Amino acid sequence: MDERAPLQVVALISGSGSNLQALMDAQRQGAPIRLQAVISNTAEAYGLERARHQGIPTEVLSHRGYADRDAFDADLAALIDRHNPELVVLAGFMRILTPGFVNRYAGRMMNIHPSLLPKFRGLNTHQRALDAGEREHGASVHFVTAELDGGPVIIQARVPVLADDDAGSLAARVLKQEHRLYPTAVGWFAEGRLRLGEDGRAHLDGRALQAPMLMEAAAAPEPAPS
Template identity: 55%
Template structure:
């Protein structure tokens, strides 16, 4: 486990080594990288892994001085082989926490359970509503008044798992899927770093598949978008 600065009264803070998994541009990865630059942030981004060698986020991570790794899923016989390699690399790098940031691979239950309560994901809807893809279009079609995003612990069932933080935005009469997506994405960039801070700081526990937050004021300022 790596050391960091920013401890209280001269005590050095031990930061949690964090890996980010991406498949594309990694905009949420960039938000996590930016947050982790703060001296008092309890996680350090130690590794970025992509299953796609052409993922634009790899260049962003490299420019930030972060170690990167490509595990091309096409090079593996099946999902089990891919996940076994992924798990091995995470453990070689002494990773404590895994963040999924636009990682477009379904992970096997074997891997998810090995990282139980240490793997988190951000999803562009107010789960349990609209799991899966095309969340913004589906929200508009359903006529909901509020949409948003969720950071949750990963479980074997896709887009399930105990909810850590959510942010809501109003659905406006003029919204289309792209405009709504852009406003939700801004909230993703706010709550994902906030959730990682809570997890790495030891402020989260899971009881009966519900998340308890302790030792900090609940961050309501990032929960509801003021946009009208």
């Protein structure tokens, strides 16, 4: 029997926290993780309410009033470290992080991004995919490095771009895949199967990933008996 203790996780959010909810649901369903705290840079983030509903401690550290990013990130790191996390997950945390902060958590910080990286780093990914005439879009989980959305990609899920899609409909379809991707990647890390190697690549089950893992589309539900 695996006696591994649950992985201690701190989540950083800025908004609604739907990916946070996916991780909380995974924890409740037996995933070997324990969310120690949820930290937001905005007090209005609905994800804080989600966490409180599950009895998870919450913290707010507004970036407003700080002279620069380094000062904010130093206080954010001190707040995170109070909870002794083994993994920090960015779940819609809308801040560009300083290299010093990223290096502090090197190999133990992940992000989920709504595109098939390396395509469409940054914001407005769904509209940019439509404008570029992409036939496929999707989401990626990656280790965080100092390069914006540029860390080694662990796993991706793809969705088709439909002829009548707008940014909203495409985003909704991608979000469903995000909710499957993040618990999978965090679960691998918690089980000791996933790590960031010294070669700068994601390693799964002892092997460097030459390309991101691909999550298959969810099986369609079987029709109800007539």
